[in-house]
Structures are given as structure tokens and as C-alpha cells.
Amino acid sequence: MTQRSLFRTFSSRDGAHVVLRGLRWGDLDDMLELHNELIEEETMIGGDKPMTRDQQVDRHAKMMKEAETGQTVCVIAEADGKLVGMTNARKRGGRLRHTAGLGVFVRRAYRDQGIGSEMMKELGIQAGKAGVEVLLLEVYSISPAVELYRRLGYTEYGRLPGIKYRDGYIDAVSIYKRVGG
Amino acid sequence: MRSGTLLRQFKAGDGTEVKLRTPRWEDLDDLLDFINGLVDEEAMIAVNQKHTRESETDWLARSLTNLEKDKHIAIVAEADGRVVGSCELNPRPGRMSHVASLGISVKDGYREKGIGQEMMRELEKQAPKLGLESIYLEVFSTNDRAIHVYRKMGYVETGRIPACIKYRGGYVDSVIMTKHLVV
Numbered sequence: 623m624t625q626r627s628l629f630r631t632f633s634s635r636d637g638a639h640v641v642l643r644g645l646r647w648g649d650l651d652d653m654l655e656l657h658n659e660l661i662e663e664e665t666m667i668g669g670d671k672p673m674t675r676d677q678q679v680d681r682h683a684k685m686m687k688e689a690e691t692g693q694t695v696c697v698i699a700e701a702d703g704k705l706v707g708m709t710n711a712r713k714r715g716g717r718l719r720h721t722a723g724l725g726v727f728v729r730r731a732y733r734d735q736g737i738g739s740e741m742m743k744e745l746g747i748q749a750g751k752a753g754v755e756v757l758l759l760e761v762y763s764i765s766p767a768v769e770l771y772r773r774l775g776y777t778e779y780g781r782l783p784g785i786k787y788r789d790g791y792i793d794a795v796s797i798y799k800r801v802g803g
Numbered sequence: 804m805r806s807g808t809l810l811r812q813f814k815a816g817d818g819t820e821v822k823l824r825t826p827r828w829e830d831l832d833d834l835l836d837f838i839n840g841l842v843d844e845e846a847m848i849a850v851n852q853k854h855t856r857e858s859e860t861d862w863l864a865r866s867l868t869n870l871e872k873d874k875h876i877a878i879v880a881e882a883d884g885r886v887v888g889s890c891e892l893n894p895r896p897g898r899m900s901h902v903a904s905l906g907i908s909v910k911d912g913y914r915e916k917g918i919g920q921e922m923m924r925e926l927e928k929q930a931p932k933l934g935l936e937s938i939y940l941e942v943f944s945t946n947d948r949a950i951h952v953y954r955k956m957g958y959v960e961t962g963r964i965p966a967c968i969k970y971r972g973g974y975v976d977s978v979i980m981t982k983h984l985v986v
Contacts, residue, residue, distance in 0.1 A: 647806050647828035647867060679871045683864040686828055690860050 634735035638701045642744050645689045645696040652705035654678040666762035695749045697741050706732040709741045711749040720755040750802025763793035775799050806867050815916035822881040823925050833886035835859040847943040876929050880918050887913040890922045905940040937983050944976035958982045
């Protein structure tokens, strides 16, 4: 799985030409923008602090190494010459080495156009090729993405109550899907 | 500096078109071939063990990280679509942070064309951006060709570590050469 891979292209629901491809070093600043936008709008992701560019350089270098060695499978969505979404599956170790933790992020202006769904379908294919059998993911119970994941074939297998979000508590829902084979 | 920044283009002594730019992730396999070629020919550099693709991946990730954070300067020479030369300035820590050590190598088949000198000129041009005032390097005392070039570039011998290097069954001195930049 190298950063040179081009997977496929499609048109989003509003007609944007979207390219699905592997991760590149040059995505560094777009990934920083994506992360900080998600933090700013209090998206339901694990992190809650904006990153500095230096922190992002470290994080990106680590992700590039993992993408190069196959530890992480990454699908980037590019539209209008910009990175508008990314999803990755990071392989776990030992007896869980056939499983991978999944993350998926789409920039605000490009949501609800089917881009996340297409990225995740592609990631399922690429992760399967890389030897992943099970994709695991946690999603916040009140997230609109819950319905998307269900349609993509993810099944709930557990629930962790008591995640602090805004002024209250919500559940983290654990879901999985079998891929490859 | 950003990865993949084009700095300059020139024609080498024999007319070869050369690009000087900062390294990019896509150079990985070229850089691996390059360093292992140097090890194979027993080039007069400190490295004597071949790199694996994995160790080279770590090395490149670290190099690009330092480049993006302006913690060092790295420049490659590209000719015929391949990396044919590589050089770095690595600043010393703390009270020596105005001083950098220089490392440079050129691929076999692309030497004696002035590519190394152009790379060094470009490093010197970029050096003040990192607050560097002085550059030093270490060279095998038996590497006459390199020492000749460094002298021509204004480097002077400022030290020598006797029998510092084991090379082809014998001992070689390491010569320290220094250049103060006019800032």
C-alpha cells in the first residue's frame, strides 16, 4: 500500500469529481486543516485539542511510515484539488492482527454527498487485500454516522456509557464488519 | 522548508540537466538504491552497512520531519528522473546551534561534473534561514578529490582525528574542515 496508489474516481451527489487514492506526504497541511476543523466544530471524534503544525508533522511522518509498511491502510478523498476526506484502518497486533481500527473523517463542506460511504467501501476492499478480516470502529451514539455505518453493514457488538460530550454524557457504540475473504 | 520544494535548475559540466530540490516521500526507493550503491562501492563515507527498505523508511520519515520543522536542511540533486546526489546540514544542539555539520554524497556516474559543488552552494544559501553561521564537515584524509573540492569551496582544515576510521583493512584519519559563512 504505497502513497502512489490511485484507487478509483466517482462523482459525488452534487457532481464533484472525487479521486480516491493513497496517502501522500504532501497531504500534511490538508490533514492539519481537516483535523483542526473537526476539533473546532466539536465533531464527535476522540481528540478535543487543535494541533500545531509541528505536532502534525510528527503525526504525519508516523502515518506515512505505517502506510508505507502496510501497518495502516489509508484512503484519501480528493475533490477540487483538495483533500476533503480520509479514512484509515490501522492493524492491531498479536492475536488481533487480523483486525484493524477504523477512522473516517470528511470536511464539513463535503458531507452528505456519499463521499464517506464511497471511501469506506474502498477501504474495505483495500484492507481486505492487506489481510484485514475485521474492521472495528467506535461511534458516538448520537452521531448521524450511526445510520450510515448500519447501511454499510456494520453491526453493534458493545456499548460504553459515559463519554463526556458538551454538557452531558453519551454512549460510545462499538461496531464491526467482516471484510476480505 | 517544505518537502519537494524546487530550489534551482542547472546544467552540469557534461550538459546533464540537474534539479536541486528538497527531498520528498516518493524518493524513498531512489534513496535506498543510492545509499546501498555507496555501500557496495565502499565509498569513503561513514555508512558501511546496507539499509533495508524499512530502515530507509524510518530514516526518510525522520529527515522529512526535520525538514518540515526547519530543524535541518536537506537537498537532493535529481537528474535523468533519479536522485543522483544528496546533502544535509544538521545544526548542533544548544550553544552550538549556529554551527552545522555537512554530509554530502554524489552517485557513481554523476561525479566530477560540479553537482556536489552546486549542492554545497545551495546549502550555504539556505543556511542563514536556520541561523547558521558556520559549517564543518569530516572527510577521509585519503579522499583527495573531495578535499580538493572543499578547499575550493572555502573550507579549511581545522582539525584531524588520527586513525578515526577503519577502511579496507587499515586506518585513516578523519579531517575536520570548517567554513565561516559571511552573514
